[in-house]
Structure formats: structure tokens, C-alpha cells
Amino acid sequence: xxxxxxxxxxxxxxxxxxxxxxxxxxxxxxxxxxxxxxxxxxxxxxxxxxxxxxxxxxxxxxxxxxxxxxxxxxxxxxxxxxxxxxxxxxxxxxxxxxxxxxxxxxxxxxxxxxxxxxxxxxxxxxxxxxxxxxxxxxxxxxxxxxxxxxxxxxxxxxxxxxxxxxxxxxxxxxxxxxxxxxxxxxxxxxxxxxxxxxxxxxxxxxxxxxxxxxxxxxxxxxxxxxxxxxxxxxxxxxxxxxxxxxxxxxxxxxxxxxxxxxxxxxxxxxxxxxxxxxxxxxxxxxxxxxxxxxxxxxxxxxxxxxxxxxxxxxxxxxxxxxxxxxxxxxxxxxxxxxxxxxxxxxxxxxxxxxxxxxxxxxxxxxxxxxxxxxxxxxxxxxxxxxxxxxxxxxxxxxxxxxxxxxxxxxxx
Numbered sequence: 458x459x460x461x462x463x464x465x466x467x468x469x470x471x472x473x474x475x476x477x478x479x480x481x482x483x484x485x486x487x488x489x490x491x492x493x494x495x496x497x498x499x500x501x502x503x504x505x506x507x508x509x510x511x512x513x514x515x516x517x518x519x520x521x522x523x524x525x526x527x528x529x530x531x532x533x534x535x536x537x538x539x540x541x542x543x544x545x546x547x548x549x550x551x552x553x554x555x556x557x558x559x560x561x562x563x564x565x566x567x568x569x570x571x572x573x574x575x576x577x578x579x580x581x582x583x584x585x586x587x588x589x590x591x592x593x594x595x596x597x598x599x600x601x602x603x604x605x606x607x608x609x610x611x612x613x614x615x616x617x618x619x620x621x622x623x624x625x626x627x628x629x630x631x632x633x634x635x636x637x638x639x640x641x642x643x644x645x646x647x648x649x650x651x652x653x654x655x656x657x658x659x660x661x662x663x664x665x666x667x668x669x670x671x672x673x674x675x676x677x678x679x680x681x682x683x684x685x686x687x688x689x690x691x692x693x694x695x696x697x698x699x700x701x702x703x704x705x706x707x708x709x710x711x712x713x714x715x716x717x718x719x720x721x722x723x724x725x726x727x728x729x730x731x732x733x734x735x736x737x738x739x740x741x742x743x744x745x746x747x748x749x750x751x752x753x754x755x756x757x758x759x760x761x762x763x764x765x766x767x768x769x770x771x772x773x774x775x776x777x778x779x780x781x782x783x784x785x786x787x788x789x790x791x792x793x794x795x796x797x798x799x800x801x802x803x804x805x806x807x808x809x810x811x812x813x814x815x816x817x818x819x820x821x822x823x824x825x826x827x828x829x830x831x832x833x834x835x836x837x838x839x840x841x842x843x844x845x846x847x848x849x850x851x852x853x854x855x856x857x858x859x860x861x862x863x864x865x866x867x868x869x
Contacts, residue, residue, distance in 0.1 A: 467548075470509065473544035474508075536552055599614065678691065729787075741788075744786070744802070755773070757770055
């Protein structure tokens with residue numbers, strides 16, 4: 458690491474490789490269990506393979522990928538918690554990191570002592586830490602607990618303390634892992650607002666999260682890792698779109714291996730009067746279902762942008778006969794902006810579980826208005842197309858500005 462050769466707030470990671478080896482000095486209990494199961498796993502595993510990450514001062518970058526893709530390992534390498542097996546890393550300036558709930562927090566010390574200790578690690582003087590201390594306590598809502606040993610804190614309190622220290626001691630580079638998921642919804646939003654504030658002040662942000670809405674709200678650029686390899690690096694909307702498509706395709710491949718008493722043989726999607734579904738227009742879905750025998754199910758059809766939780770879902774109790782069954786569903790008004798989505802389907806019998814597991818069944822490409830990006834720090838859970846009329850009322854005697862109903866769409 459050579460901070461004198463790189464600008465303050467910049468990160469330059471070139472051709473990073475990281476391998477974890479199996480622990481050869483295992484405790485006796487693990488050795489006994491290993492002999493019992495007689496299983497020999499791989500002796501080592503590459504978790505990062507030829508990764509390049511170059512971040513400019515003041516840039517906000519997201520890291521996304523499935524569990525085990527190498528996101529947290531890359532963040533730990535940048536933080537100096539672990540070192541690459543091969544490659545070059547230069548980090549300019551002080552690094553504040555919230556890698557997990559207890560990262561950098563000593564349980565035997567009080568919240569106050571941990572705050573000053575962390576500041577010392579960052580290279581700050583006691584006076585500099587003291588000037589930020591009241592803000593740290595207020596933001597973390599710690600109150601009198603600040604003088605209590607951290608081992609008596611709840612996981613949420615520990616996370617609030619860790620984030621408050623990391624974000625308020627003005628690091629040149631702020632690293633945040635999935636730890637924010639521990640907090641309540643209100644505190645998560647305040648964390649996003651605080652991260653946006655420090656980015657506006659010139660701090661570099663590298664943010665790891667499975668919450669794509671949070672990444673989209675905070676990061677101008679995103680890096681997508683898959684099995685330790687960079688699959689995408691560019692503007693956040695473009696990379697997240699590719700990542701979501703990749704998630705759906707993997708889920709669809711897994712779904713093909715599932716067999717149940719009800720199976721989807723075909724799904725045809727069309728617009729009303731046009732082959733391409735369009736925002737605000739009707740959409741028709743024709744499903745060909747095959748059943749092993751007569752069965753009453755609750756058929757569920759949803760539209761997702763990536764994860765299994767749909768943006769919207771339609772359900773109906775239907776009676777299926779043995780053999781082929783044709784089902785036609787019409788959506789009167791497609792409430793989605795332009796983009797690629799996936800249709801998910803599932804069939805469920807009350808008290809008997811899934812007759813057809815919930816799974817992605819077909820891609821859905823919507824034509825129409827481009828979605829509008831939310832302001833930085835505002836997290837939107839789903840893309841929904843809404844038309845609205847706007848009017849700005851001026852003081853008496855002044856002309857007012859207005860946009861007619863049906864004007865520019867907003868994302869909500």
C-alpha cells in the first residue's frame with residue numbers, strides 16, 4: 458500500500474487475486490468429525506480472480522453479487538483487514554470501515570472509549586474526536602448507553618455506534634458492508650442520508666449491499682462480482698439491470714429441474730393489439746399448465762425486477778383438470794416503465810404447499826417511458842410508472858407554472 462503515490466481518497470486495486478486455504482491445524486474435535494464423515498474438501502479456493510478496481514476521490518461505487526462472490530473480501534482488502542494473495546493495491550488517505558456489526562469495536566470498552574480508540578486508529582487527535590463526539594452520540598441515539606460497555610449493547614446499538622463513528626470521523630474513504638441491514642428502517646434511511654452528506658463533502662464511498670434499491674440510491678457506479686470475477690463495471694442502472702437479468706436466468710435454470718404435480722409448459726406474453734407490451738397499455742398472458750390430476754390451486758402470477766419478491770402479483774383460485782389447461786390473464790394497465798422484467802408463476806394448495814414452486818417463467822420487456830432516477834439518498838423499492846400533473850402556485854399577481862395531467866411520468 459503506497460498512499461504517497463495516489464491521490465487522497467482514491468483506490469487503485471490492480472489484478473487482485475485472493476485465495477483462502479483450508480485450515481491444516483484443526484482442533485481435535487474437527488479432526489475427529491472429519492475422520493468420521495471421511496470427506497476431504499478442496500484444500501484452497503480462489504475467492505477473487507484478477508479483479509481491477511479504480512475509484513477516483515469523491516466517487517461513490519457499489520459492489521453487488523451473490524453470497525460468496527467476493528464482495529466482502531474485496532472490501533476487507535481495501536480496508537487492510539486482509540491482504541491479497543497477488544496483485545497491487547494503493548489506497549490514499551484515512552479509511553473508515555463498517556464491515557460488520559462488531560468490526561473495530563472492542564466489547565470490553567464503553568461506547569465513549571471505543572469512539573476515541575477508533576479515532577486514534579484513524580490518526581485523529583483527541584481534540585478532533587471530541588469535536589465530533591456529541592454528533593456521534595446523537596446520530597446513534599445512544600444517550601446514557603455511551604458510557605456502558607459495548608458487550609451489553611444490542612446488535613442494533615452496536616451497528617449504530619459503529620456506523621456513527623465511521624461516518625462522523627471524516628475518513629477520506631468510507632467502506633460500508635451489509636451491516637446496515639441490522640438497523641430499523643428509519644435508521645437505514647438516516648444512514649443513507651449521512652452517506653450522501655459525506656460523499657457531497659468529498660469522501661469516497663464503496664458500498665456493499667444486496668439491497669439494489671439502496672445501491673441505486675447511493676452509487677453512481679457499480680461493480681458486479683460473480684464467483685470472484687468482475688462481470689460488470691459501469692453506471693449503476695446499467696450494471697444493476699444486467700445483474701437482475703443474471704439472477705433471473707440462474708433462477709430459471711434451477712426451476713427447470715423442479716418437478717411437481719402442476720407444471721408450466723408454455724407462457725406467451727403479448728400487448729393488446731401489438732407484439733410488444735407497453736407502459737400504460739393492456740398486457741395479455743397465456744399460460745399452458747399441465748396437471749397430473751384434478752386439483753384446486755391458487756394460481757399466482759407476479760412481475761419481478763430481480764429477486765423473488767414481485768413488484769405486483771395477481772392471484773386467483775382455479776380448478777385444473779388432468780392433462781393440459783389453458784389460462785388467459787389480462788392486465789388492463791401495465792404500471793411499469795421501460796425495462797426488462799421477469800414473470801414469476803406458482804400454484805399453491807391451502808394446507809398442502811406448493812403444487813408448482815414459485816419460479817421465474819419468462820422475460821418481460823416493456824416499451825415506454827424511461828424511468829426517472831430518484832434523488833440521491835432516496836431509496837425506492839420498486840419501479841412503478843405514475844402520471845401526474847404539476848402546478849407551482851406563485852404569489853398574487855404572478856403567473857403560475859403548470860404541467861398538464863398525463864405529463865412526464867414519475868417513478869414511485
